Amino acid sequence: MTDAPQHLYLVDGSSFIFRAYHRLPPLTDPEGTPVNAVFGFTAMLWKLIEELNKGEGPTHLAVILDASKHSFRMELYPEYKANRPEPPEDLIPQFPLIRDAVRAFSVPCIEEIGIEADDIIAAYAVKARDEGMKVTIVSSDKDLMQLVGGGIDMLDTMRDLRIDVAHVEEKFGVPPEKVGEVLALMGDAVDNIPGVRGVGPKTATQLIQQFGDTETLIARAAEIKRDKLREMITSSVDDIRMSRVLVTLKTDWPLSEPIETFALKDPPHEPLSAFFKKHGFRTLLSKLGKHAAMEAASGEPGAALPPPDAFSPPLLPFEHDKYETVATLEALDGWIAEAFAAGTVAVDTETDSLDAMRANLVGVSLATAPNRACYIPLGHVASEGLLGETPVQVDRVEALARLKPLLEDAATLKVGQNLKYDMLVLARQGITIAPFDDTMLISYALDSGKALENGGPAGHGMDGLSERLLGHKPIPFKQVAGTGKAQVTFDKVPLDAATKYAAEDADCTLRLWQHLKPRLWREHVTGVYETLERPLAPVLMRMERRGIKVDRAALARLSADYAQGLERLEAEVHTLAGTPFNVASPRQLGEILFEQMGLQGGKKSAKTGAYSTDVDVLDRLAGEGIEIAQKVLDWRQLAKLKSTYTDTLQEQINPETGRVHTSYALASTTTGRLSSTDPNLQNIPVRTEEGRKIRDAFVPEGGNVLLSADYSQIELRLLAEIAEIPQLRQAFADGLDIHAMTASEMFGVPMAEMTPLIRRQAKAINFGIIYGISAFGLARNLGIDRGAAGDYIKRYFERFPGIRDYMERTKMGARDVGYVETLFGRRIHTPLIKSSNQAERAFGERAAINAPLQGTAADIIRRAMIRIEDALEAENLTDAQMLLQVHDELVFEVPAEKAAAAGAVIKRVMEDACAPVVELAVPLVVEVGTGQNWNAAH
Template sequence: MSSKHLYLVDGSGYIFRAYHRLPPLTNRHGTPAGAVFGFTTMLWKLINELHQSDGPTHLAVILDASSKTFRNEMYDQYKAHRPPPPEDLVPQFPLIRDAVRAFSVPCIEELGLEADDIIACYSEAALAAGWQVTIVSSDKDLMQLIRPGLDLLDTMNNRRLGREHVLEKFGVEPEALGDVLALMGDSVDNVPGVPGVGPKTASELIRTYGNLETVLASTDQIKKPKLKQSLIDHADNARLSRELVRLKCDSPLPEPLDGLELKGLPPEPLRAFLEDMGFKSLLSKIQGDGPATLPGGGPTMLALAPGAEEKPAPVVEQVPFNHKDYETVVDEAALDRWIAEGFACGRIAVDTETDSKDPVRARLVGVSLATAPGKACYIPLAHVGDGLLSETPTQIPMAVAIAKLKPLLEAPDILKIGQNIKYDMVVFERNGGIRVAPYDDTMLLSYDLDAGLGGHGMDELAKRHLDHACIEFKTVCGTGKSQISFDKVTLDVATEYAAEDADVTLRLWQRLKGRLASEAATRVYELVDRPLVPVLADMEMAGIKVDREELARLSAEFAGEAARLEALIHAEAGGPFTVGSPKQLGDILFDKMGLKGGRKGKTGVYSTDVTEMERLAGEGVAIARLVLDWRQITKLKSTYTDSLQGEINPATGRVHTCFSMAVAQTGRLSSTDPNLQNIPIRTEHGRRIRDAFVAEPGKVILSADYSQIELRLAAHMADVPALKDAFARGDDIHALTAQEVFGEVTRDTRARAKTINFSILYGISAFGLSGRLEVSRAEAQDMINRYFARFPGINHYIAATLDQVRSTGFTTTLFGRKTHLPWIKSAKQGERQSAERQAINAPIQGTSADIIKRAMVRMNPALAAAGLGDVRMLLQVHDELVFELDPGQVDAASEVIRSVMAGAAEPIVELSVPLGVEIGTGPSWGAAH
């Protein structure tokens, strides 16, 4: 690969972003200059950041020379509906060209060509010369150019756009994008397209028939009458549209490629321009008279004055933590200064302080911001004195601060960086109506890079990556009865604690974000986890209604059942004892009753864990089965029917679970307060708890559940023809396994086959299977051998997966999610075997988790597009999604939900088995499931 890397900046996009981003300003001559100032700041930031990460060797800014091009000769209505530029923007165009030249960067434009065409010409020439090319834009037309060696840099959302982005957004490869754009048209540019054909239909047509011409030649095969007729009637417009969106790649280059080389950027031209414009804040950042050089040897833009806000971000270790440098912001002028700095930097770390861990109940107490390592502040908003005689400290009024922060936190071109930012999103939405976007989450960055290598909480990440011990919450607020809420913490202590959070978050982001591409984690972060954050935030705020009376009735019933079981246990034991005491139970079982096989731990107490009790129950020991039943019923009572009543939010009458994205190692979501993932569904008592989750009056609950998704994925990933064919036909997969392994299908063999099907995916041993099926170890091993003989692909998959994890230390899902298993080479057999079992299951369970996450991200837009925007997605539990909706919406919503879930893997992954989705409805979750 060539060391030459050309960056082409779509200057027109920069201009309009700058114009709309800043309020009207004038320069010292009285000329409008808001867009000029914004453009200059953005270009300055871009060049500095590029040199820190992937410095260009060549760079140019490309502009539109005029509004008329060769496309207007082709079609006189092209861009005819575009309004003229704002009056105060017109005189700024020449000043922006001066700004580019002041950076000693080529400013290229050509009459008769659009900026996109010039970019295309330079891209083709550079690629032909073996260079890398990056286009600084997110324009869909320019996405046609993406190929190996060329990507787009979307500075608004701080991400690189490659082939996967085009596949995700449009469903086709970049080289087919022009055909999709031609079919769908463009109302902004007045590209006619084909009426009635939107992005989804256009991509489906191109995927099915190949290109625009083959689509137009295949109308006889199209089943939808309206679509067919529209394609016939508007074929000429489609062909015209194809030429309008086609980028011109063969025009002579206005400047030779070598003329775009960055040789170092002397500050003098820029100093003169800034002085003439009167941009004092930018002018104050320049120092020195010659070009500076980064440590890596590449030319940087210029040297900056000490303390300047846009200086290259230092390596985090070089900036010591000094909590006394953090600022407490208690007046509007200081807040305005921090907000302006956030806009100038283009990214800002943000964190909230509240009076509760529950974001749906929490009251906002303060906000912390960080713009650079070591540069952070805390904005107290609702602190009160601690005690009757304490005075309330001076603070900016909540409404004023929220109104000022809202434009920054919602600005589409300012990246907000948070640690578990979902919590902050909920708090900002509830306390100020703020929809935080765009965003990065350091917790998710760590999770997608290092799942299995440690926790992803901020304190642990700070220690691991920054070698820094964060201030502990308990040292600020105390513990136990003496603990105070954060609103009672003094401002000096609160500032050190809260501002540190934002500071650490920014430093972690600098460490982690750059690893995504090199460690192949971009896909799972950008296309699976990051987009899910606001979806989960909305689900948490929605909550689900719980019938308190039903819970109370179940609690009373479970208490009676527990008492009955306890009496039976005492009868078996020959006297009363505390059933919940492991020591007393062990003494009864192994000393008093003389049962064999008891084993004591280091404390001298007999083990009575679930494995031991199931062993005894399997041997026919009645008291062991009774104890297992007692444990289950008392756990259901304490964990769910009792505690759920306390979880009901008094303001909403609903339970608002918190979905955790970075706990389960395989990518699955977990939930807390309450934990809805572990409600047992294999027992009647467990299933009845779901009956207490109900719809609001006039609504119904809809449950959509993937059918045997892990078995289907195993059939695809292990490439097992017999299983794939069976799923395609809709056969009973457990009956098929029973026939293959046992030679007949009976109720018993099907039940055993079902156990085998799922157990094999979890890497079960003959010992484990023998326990589940209550057969000898030799019989269990024989079943496993027969299973692998009938389905050899599964055995090959297991062997290949174990080889991979032993070689690399991690497994991957079909979407690239890594699960690190550091114990795979452990000298301890137990640890090693546990890691092997996880390795076998992680790619399958992780892919399943990725798929349902993608379905969740796509669900609300799909429902809204179908006119079902008020259908609410409430819960996700393993392979199931739960919704609340009007009864009259069930049929239409079911069709959309099934379609989204069945196609969630596409276009990134094309599965060779269909994804089945089972849908049920009812007045409660239990009735719908």
């Protein structure tokens, strides 16, 4: 050992392996061996070394792996890890390749028979610490948190989080040396450590805080006041003692390799180059080549790694004349071979409609390199611009048959922009695009909510991205298709113009991918893209393709009823106004309210000269008891339901499927929430009887039922979790009525004496606080004066001071870094929080407070959606199909006789959606219902 400061990094290899396996699609190398985990592991290890070398970094590094499933713990307790499933079949052959990858980096790979990786890590960590070294364990494993302190910390690379003593105490409520005591009481279902049945993290922490350790707890169990808990402890003494032994890390295990041999070396070119070539890792090979070139230029092998933008390609001008129109099968075969050889190909489709379920495929464009792109016309027809002759193009059926192997090849990455649309178009042709990258989703993961220099939002569409990142304005659609009544569909665009437009799209998409993809690693949001964005696209595509059945006759009846209701409300408004007028005209309504009726508070627009009669104005007037204002609000709501839903839904029934197919937007909100269009099913009102009637028209096919699975109060649960509110956490853990509990805390009313009015007031405050409600807003919601509402809010913060602390902490953090994060690392930029405009700044603060809650809720349901199909398939329930996602609710169509089994699987997956990345102290609860229509199921 030298006198210089020494810093040892110990990488928990198993954590890297399983993260890589689950977040990458299936990949095979040239010999057909699965390598998705190998590729992901290798990229993660390189990134770790790269990041560490930028700063002081480690002086020593080793990767620790599990040599086998058997360990000494199984001798002590045969049931240990008995519940753990075998690794997936396609992961097993990747384990030896991962060991080869570690050695190719010249990094020691340590594993031993009979002992687990955690114990090896513990032994090396303690030994190094005792010799005066600083130690960092690269893992987020809760068992290893027992080691933190005294020169040992942890690094969670997924969240870019340093875990120190304070973080451990925050997570467990006890210092690291007591974590084993808490773990022994909690038990572990995954490792089959018994613990105490019925004792969760909260209770375990409280017991250790009170008694200090498990042996003292056992000896003084009679002091436990709760009868049931005391009985649970006294009847589980043997399990507690065994569990304490099982969770104890074996720090005295003899070391197989001296720590001196872990000295970190710069990644060697030759072993890595051979490894990357053998397994077809073209992107890593390219990266290695650039690294080696920089070393050669510096004249020293230990030169600094390239700067963050070193892997971004130069900005080349677009040369449209180099694009090719593919008119023969021979030419098509040449492009397909080129795409296979390149390993990455940009893909785009051209159609005659924006509705992917009704669109006809007109052509496909490919790009393999900047300015190397083509257009394959498949469905162009004669038009005036083509002199009445059908253009020469390849046979559509034969072309698609030849493209299918390329688009489905596991070793060729397909790159697209908003690829979900193209997936759906091609799925209708029997083609499944995989694996893929989506530049829109990469941009969204990187820059959600970010503002441009001019103050406008940074969008994720191709045209905006191209202008911003490539300095190039793509050919607008109207330039090739015309405008207004003269506009034609793309199948009538002449081939020369179609080729320049379509091939440019593919070329532009490939260049955007080359610029954006490296930023995921550099900015630490790869996990968001790989686990939340990319895998959801094909899930949504399948949901959109399935659609949902609606009862046309029921909608027609509702439209007729709504028409009668509108006539009645209009007559009542006219009576109250004392004169007939156009209720739909804001100008006429303003004149009636503020001039003819003389109501106070009217404000004219400086631009139009008309009085404002928006919903805020009418809500205020209705709250003051002005009957005409409430009638107009009712009229507007009914008119919206009729025009937006009951009339329009009938027109949107697909004539081929007889179902409605909504389109989900993955990148339209800043928080990760999905939105839907054509039709928008997210905003059907459920709090009014008229709104619920619309859901009655959504029905299953014969023999099936609709199944609704809805997260219960998820944002309030996340508030309790993220803001760490003890009373709320305990209430949720105990399954209490959270609104009644809040009312009891605030107003001093015993739970047994709770009235509906008091509970409703607490509910309004609970949900209002999440969205930063003002005293004015709460007063309007509860029908009370603003002073009383302000007192309620003040009392709320006095009873739950942690909420105020969370709000201030969140606002301060957002001002410092410009964004907030969800529990899963999604970054939500909050530019308005630094605005000089007070109203904008206040809005930005409210958005920053709510975004981690709403964003985490959105992440959770995304994770559930990504897992549900596989979970149903594993239980032979593939005929239970996910149809809709509406905020915190998922809707399925299920054979009636399988509803109970499917509901159980869906509930389990949704409630466990956070694992294994995030462990919540507050349980998630999903309510499942079934019925012969959507309303009955909810």
